[in-house]
Amino acid sequence: MLCLSQNTAKSPKEYLEKNGIELIWNPVGRPLKEEELIAELSKVLPVHGIIVGVDPITRKVIESLPDLKIIAKHGVGVDNIDLVAVKERGVIVTNAPGSNSESVADLTWALILAAARQIPKADRVTRQGRWDRLVGYEIYGKTIGIIGTGQIGLAVARRARGFNMKILAYDKFPNEKAAKEIGITYVSLEQLLKEADIITVHVPLTDETRGLIGRNEFEFMKRTAIFINTSRGEIVDEEALYEALKSNRIWAAGLDVYSKEPPIGNPLLELENVVLTPHLGAYTVEANLKMGMAAAKSIVQTFKG
Ligand code: NAD
Numbered sequence: 001m002l003c004l005s006q007n008t009a010k011s012p013k014e015y016l017e018k019n020g021i022e023l024i025w026n027p028v029g030r031p032l033k034e035e036e037l038i039a040e041l042s043k044v045l046p047v048h049g050i051i052v053g054v055d056p057i058t059r060k061v062i063e064s065l066p067d068l069k070i071i072a073k074h075g076v077g078v079d080n081i082d083l084v085a086v087k088e089r090g091v092i093v094t095n096a097p098g099s100n101s102e103s104v105a106d107l108t109w110a111l112i113l114a115a116a117r118q119i120p121k122a123d124r125v126t127r128q129g130r131w132d133r134l135v136g137y138e139i140y141g142k143t144i145g146i147i148g149t150g151q152i153g154l155a156v157a158r159r160a161r162g163f164n165m166k167i168l169a170y171d172k173f174p175n176e177k178a179a180k181e182i183g184i185t186y187v188s189l190e191q192l193l194k195e196a197d198i199i200t201v202h203v204p205l206t207d208e209t210r211g212l213i214g215r216n217e218f219e220f221m222k223r224t225a226i227f228i229n230t231s232r233g234e235i236v237d238e239e240a241l242y243e244a245l246k247s248n249r250i251w252a253a254g255l256d257v258y259s260k261e262p263p264i265g266n267p268l269l270e271l272e273n274v275v276l277t278p279h280l281g282a283y284t285v286e287a288n289l290k291m292g293m294a295a296a297k298s299i300v301q302t303f304k305g
Contacts, residue, residue, distance in 0.1 A: 012292030019300045021049075031055045031261075038064045049302070051295045052081070054261070054279070059085035070302045072295035075100060075282055076151075079205040079232060092302055096294030098151045100282035105155030107281045108230045111254025112139065112198055114275045115226045118252075121272060137197075137224060137251065139163050145196025147212075148203035148231070149175050149184065156200055157182050168192045171203075193220035198228065205232035213237065218244035225250045230281045233258040238268060245271050256281050 016023055024044050026032065032040060034056050041047055046067040050057070053074050062068065062085045071081055073095040086093055114120060117136035125132045143166040146153045154175070157167050167184045174186045189212075193199060199221065203209045213227075214237035221227070227250055229236055238259050244250045245268070254275040258266060261279055268274055282291065 011289065012296035015293065015296045016299065019304060021299060021303065034058050034060060037061050041065060049299050051299070054080050057081040057086075062086060062089060062091065070094065070299055072298050074291045074295050077204055077232060092298075094295070094298035096291045099290035099294050100284075100287035101151035101155045103284040103287040104152045104230050104281035105159060106284070107256060107277065108152070108156050108200055108202075108228055108254075109159050111228050111230065111256065111275055111277070112200070112226060115228070115252040115254040115273075116198075118273075120275055137226070139165070139198070141165065142197040143168060143195055144198045144200065145169070145192035146184070147171075147189070147192065147199065147201045149178065150202060150204075152230070153200075153202035154178050154182065156202065157184055165198075168196055172208075189217070190220055193217055194222075197222065197224065198226045200228040201231045201235055203231060203235060205234055209235050211235070211237050213241075215240040215243075218249055221250050223248065223250065227253040228255075229253075230256040233261070233263075238266065242267050242271070245273050248273075 013023060027040060028036065031054050037055055038061055041064055047065050048067050049070040049072065051072050051074050057071055057080060059082045062082060068091050070092040071086065076095055076097060078093060078095055081093060083093065116139055118134045122134050141164050144160045146157055146167065146169040149157065149169045149171045153169065160167050161182065167182065168187050169184045170187060170189045170192045179186060201213065203212065212235050218240055241253060245253055252273040256277045257279055263269060269276065
């Protein structure tokens with residue numbers, strides 16, 4: 001078993017070992033590129049299973065592992081795994097739904113508040129001995145627009161209630177029960193973009209959602225809008241986002257994810273009105289444990305039945 005995830009908690013490791021599963025760790029200590037992955041894997045064959053974070057599990061990688069039976073995602077989004085190639089080979093893919101939703105929702109809120117009150121800039125200027133009284137926006141009582149009301153979107157919505165917000169949402173499959181419980185109103189994507197003060201993305205990356213938020217969508221938004229993405233970078237046209245922020249078409253953004261990670265050389269890094277984090281939505285002690293245990297259990301189940 002090869003564990004590529006760098007943040008697997010201790011108890012999942014113990015659970016795997018107790019069940020007779022030999023664990024080999026990613027020796028590089030960061031997500032690997034396709035060629036690196038194939039090279040590293042070739043040194044430890046046979047590999048029967050992989051615990052994977054965001055590493056690209058492409059057709060070539062899968063083809064390099066003739067004994068592979070299971071890919072256990074240490075998280076939720078499986079967009080880094082070639083699901084067609086996996087299906088052809090009959091390899092099992094599991095993920096850990098709900099394991100990190102509270103953590104990602106917390107980070108989403110951290111980005112909302114940090115963007116609204118320019119916290120990173122305020123921190124920077126205070127350390128420099130300056131006393132710039134940066135003017136921000138109130139969140140309390142405003143309208144939030146949630147794109148995708150799965151586990152994370154709903155966790156974000158529950159927190160929005162504490163801020164007495166009007167909650168608008170857009171989802172291909174509206175969850176009417178949760179909407180009633182939490183107080184969510186489903187609207188079209190266009191209405192959400194026009195009416196929300198905060199717009200936050202929580203759909204998975206699929207062929208349908210790639211580029212979902214582009215130039216037209218930023219045109220619909222209020223000039224005071226705060227745009228948050230903690231889902232996947234490619235759901236947003238980053239060039240259009242850059243232009244919207246640079247021209248103050250929207251007020252600010254908060255991003256945890258990028259089309260290319262790490263986003264070295266990404267022009268968004270030059271802008272002051274965007275708050276950036278390095279894809280750490282699920283990086284909490286609690287989520288690590290839940291994601292690790294879910295991955296470990298699916299592996300043990302696969303090999304021990
Ligand atoms: P989920 O499956 O519970 O929810 C996804 C929601 O999106 C569902 O309600 C679904 O109906 C909706 N949806 C799917 N396709 C759609 C479309 N074309 N149009 C409108 N709605 C659509 O997933 P989740 O646990 O809430 O996670 C959402 C995403 O967040 C993951 O897929 C992953 O990409 C991302 N994520 C990021 C981090 C991070 O570290 N930043 C961590 C975990 C998950």
